[in-house]
Amino acid sequence: MTVSTVQTQAPVRSTEPLLAVQDLRVTFGRRGEESFHAVDGVSFDVRPGQTVGLVGESGCGKSVTSLAIMGLLPHRGNTVSGSAMFDGEDLLSMSQSQLRNRRGRDIAMIFQDPLSSLNPVVSIGRQVTEVMERHRGLSRKEASPQAAELLERVGIPDATARLANYPHQLSGGMRQRALIAMAIACSPRLLIADEPTTALDVTIQAQILALLKELVVDTGTALVMITHDLGVVAGLCDEVNVLYGGKIVERGTRHGLFGRPRHPYTVGLLNSIPRLDAPRGEKLSPVPGSVADNLPWDAACAFAPRCVNVVEACTTQTPQWDGDHVAGLRCFNPMGVQQ
Numbered sequence: 059m060t061v062s063t064v065q066t067q068a069p070v071r072s073t074e075p076l077l078a079v080q081d082l083r084v085t086f087g088r089r090g091e092e093s094f095h096a097v098d099g100v101s102f103d104v105r106p107g108q109t110v111g112l113v114g115e116s117g118c119g120k121s122v123t124s125l126a127i128m129g130l131l132p133h134r135g136n137t138v139s140g141s142a143m144f145d146g147e148d149l150l151s152m153s154q155s156q157l158r159n160r161r162g163r164d165i166a167m168i169f170q171d172p173l174s175s176l177n178p179v180v181s182i183g184r185q186v187t188e189v190m191e192r193h194r195g196l197s198r199k200e201a202s203p204q205a206a207e208l209l210e211r212v213g214i215p216d217a218t219a220r221l222a223n224y225p226h227q228l229s230g231g232m233r234q235r236a237l238i239a240m241a242i243a244c245s246p247r248l249l250i251a252d253e254p255t256t257a258l259d260v261t262i263q264a265q266i267l268a269l270l271k272e273l274v275v276d277t278g279t280a281l282v283m284i285t286h287d288l289g290v291v292a293g294l295c296d297e298v299n300v301l302y303g304g305k306i307v308e309r310g311t312r313h314g315l316f317g318r319p320r321h322p323y324t325v326g327l328l329n330s331i332p333r334l335d336a337p338r339g340e341k342l343s344p345v346p347g348s349v350a351d352n353l354p355w356d357a358a359c360a361f362a363p364r365c366v367n368v369v370e371a372c373t374t375q376t377p378q379w380d381g382d383h384v385a386g387l388r389c390f391n392p393m394g395v396q397q
Contacts, residue, residue: 075103075143076280077127077248082140082150084119084126084304096122098304098355099140102297103383104248109274109281111295111312113288113327117349119304120284121170124250126150128167129157144248163193166246170253172233176225182209182236183221189243208239212269213262231258238266245277252284267294288331292316297384300324303352303360310385320392322367359390367391 082100087093097119104110112120125131127142127149142149144165149157161167169175177185186208187201196204202221209217212235225233238254251270255263271294273279283295291298291312298315300308300323308321319325326345347364354360355376362372371377371390379388 073105076106076145077104077282078141078143079103079123079127080141080143082123082126082142083138084122084131085137086135087137088135095304095355097126100301100304100306101140101383102299102306102309104280104282106247106278106280107274108297109271109283109295111283111285111291111298112301113285113291113298114301115286115327115345115349118301120301121252123301124167124252124282124284128161128165128250129154130167162189162246163244164246165248165250166241166244168238168241168249168251168254170256172230172237173225175237176233178225180224181221182223182225182228186221186236186240186243189240193244205239205243208243209236212236212238213265214239231262234258235262235266238269242269242273245273246279248280248282249273250282250284253286254283255287255290270294288316288327300327303349303355305355305360305388306379306386307361307388308386309381309383314385320387321389322365322391322393323361325393326364326366359388367393 080101082097083095084097085093085095100119100123102110112123114120122131126138129149129152131138138150140150144160149160152160183202183205186205187198190196190201190204191198206218206221209220214220214232214235220228228236234254234256241249249270254270255266258266267290270281274281283290285291295312297311298309299306300321302323308315308319308324315324316328319328323345329343330345332342345364351363352360353362353373357376358374359365359372359377362368365372369391375390377388377390379386381387
């Protein structure tokens with residue numbers, strides 16, 4: 059596979075972050091009700107050609123983080139603060155008009171739910187070509203064959219005929235692949251993938267992940283991978299950020315995090331994965347409780363009610379971040395070396 063047909067210009071590789079998120083906070087609330095901190099001080103960098111993972115259970119703030127960066131949160135009922143510097147400009151302070159010029163061309167997102175993300179009354183081909191017409195200046199006639207090639211590359215059979223189909227005429231997996239084709243149509247400099255392989259079988263998952271990895275390697279695209287699947291993280295991400303309760307609790311390189319996880323939550327996520335080398339009949343070891351069993355971060359460690367390594371300080375003090383933008387930990391009683 060090649061990306062030449064959708065590549066407009068290979069970005070210049072740099073050691074400076076393409077996206078620098080600093081102290082991002084998202085609070086939801088309505089008048090007369092207590093506010094809920096969905097994202098609570100998240101910071102991370104993404105460099106050209108780098109894949110950064112945001113990992114955690116549902117409800118940990120991963121998707122809200124991406125929606126805030128893209129400027130796609132509802133206009134009412136939430137407060138967003140902090141900064142998200144993209145190529146020297148703060149995305150959080152841009153107008154909707156400025157963001158529309160960025161989205162699709164420089165920044166693209168693969169959404170988790172294709173059924174609600176695709177327009178049900180517009181054909182798949184039109185939705186893919188619209189991106190290229192808007193941001194690359196192509197005519198519909200010029201964009202149509204490239205749209206068919208994009209659909210073929212993401213694994214949709216008989217791609218030319220599928221251009222005339224509507225979302226309801228495609229399976230869930232094919233709708234997800236159409237979303238991916240739309241996202242990579244303009245070879246964006248930053249791609250945010252929110253559970254991009256959720257609706258796909260394992261064979262197509264492997265193809266899509268290989269395509270995303272190729273895009274990163276060949277064009278220098280920066281990729282933010284949002285997932286709860288640590289198998290995806292192990293095969294794709296360079297750096298991993300583990301989120302819990304809206305905060306990053308551990309960060310490290312892929313090999314460092316898998317080789318020596320230190321936060322009890324990270325260890326719990328890894329222990330809950332089925333292992334091929336485990337004895338037959340061995341039970342999984344899930345993280346106890348649920349994400350609803352939290353303590354407020356301003357007075358304790360949110361993970362304390364579920365932690366197997368809890369100490370007194372966990373329920374009375376807030377653990378501070380010990381590290382930098384490369385590696386770090388937020389924990390009073392880290393786990394030892396895991397075998």
